[in-house]
Amino acid sequence: MGPFRANEALAAGDITRGRLAGPSTTRLFPNVRVLTDQVADPDDLVGRAREAVLYVRGDPPVVGGYAAAEVHGAHIAPPDAVVDLIVGRRSVRPRPGLSIRRDTVAGDDVVEVDGLLVTSTERTAWDLVRRLGFVDGVVALDALARVGEFDPARLLDRPAGARGARRVAPAVEAADPRSGSRPETVMRLAMARNEVPTPTPQFEVRDAQYLFVARVDFGWDEFKVAAEYQGDGHRMDLKQWRRDQSRLAELASCGWIVVPCTADDLLFPLAFVRRLLKTLALRGCTV
Known part of the structure; x- marks a missing residue:
């Protein structure tokens, strides 16, 4: 069944109030439940992202950061990585395990992968390089450029005035997507x-x-x-x-x-x- 919104499942008749209140379902976020035996493992960042997107009302948020990298097949996330949700200008209350980013992404920066809206490999690399230290940023750029098959130098064409943009040029200079891990x-x-x-x-x-x-x-x-x-x-x-x-x-x-x-x-x-x-x-x- 996968994670679901409780109100929608009740309205559709997919679940009863009694079962919803019982031990066979687990509350993940307000109005978001999952069958207890299907809760994503803590180290399953993609599974946690699928659960987290249901927390945001209205249009689905865009998954970014390390979770987006995992979706693309770049396995670089640390064990304590949170799920990045890009929610536009909406006001969304933070929750443990989530990073709510009031940012806007559109066009080629957003792709759909297995039903999830995620930032593209290039946009994910740009975001991570700007937020991480030098070594972790180069690790992210290497891995995402490898799976996304893009030239790291393309990050230099992005806005130079963005927060953390000063970290981009050094990371690009040091990057080499041939590194396999x-x-x-x-x-x-x-x-x-x-x-x-x-x-x-x-x-x-x-x-x-x-x-x-x-x-x-x-x-x-x-x-x-x-x-x-x-x-x-x-x-x-x-x-x-x-x-x-x-x-x-x-x-x-x-x-x-x-x-x-x-x-x-x-x-x-x-x-x-x-x-x-x-x-x-x-x-x-x-x-």
């Missing part, structure tokens, strides 16, 4: 900040016969050095660990050295950067 973007920014020679993201390693060996997160082809993020899942999943070991052996057989980066390295990147620079130097890099 948040960790890869954070790695790239750490390397750039510490003057590591620029690598090729998502580099395809090939053997002497030009047969495909592996795609690495970052590659320095001249020196046969790669840097890759190693998430905890690679260690905890036995099958994944075995695949990783075979892959590393194939890369080594082609003369490649892989410098790993862990979650701790993302928080404190200097040790990772030093290891990477030493490895590049061993391979003849003098920069």
Whole structure:
């Protein structure tokens, strides 16, 4: 059944007052209910957005921010992300878990995805870059430009006088949609900040016969050095660990050295950067 407005469900005869008052339904917001066994999980941002839009009376609001990014397939939202609802000039009371934005979006900035009105990938990126810090803004721009297949530089054509617009140009300069995940973007920014020679993201390693060996997160082809993020899942999943070991052996057989980066390295990147620079130097890099 999905989330519903109580008054509409009663008028249509879809539910009785007795059931509405009982434990089989859960109140989400004033006049908004859902069957108790269908309440969206706290980490299901899209499901929470579907529930939240029913809270606003009249024309449906536009979902923006991290929730819009999730709808588009850019999985960058932090665990505590709220649902952004863009309501125009209407007066809507804030509620826990919601961010009510009295803003107006129209035209190409609004698209419909699976029945939800959401900001476009480009507009979502513009909004997030203006609101977030530098690293999180670049992460958002990388991911949304990748799934939306737009040039990050297009954000520079948007109003320069908008709130937070000063953050747009630095984010655009640092963006690279080839990064395949948040960790890869954070790695790239750490390397750039510490003057590591620029690598090729998502580099395809090939053997002497030009047969495909592996795609690495970052590659320095001249020196046969790669840097890759190693998430905890690679260690905890036995099958994944075995695949990783075979892959590393194939890369080594082609003369490649892989410098790993862990979650701790993302928080404190200097040790990772030093290891990477030493490895590049061993391979003849003098920069």
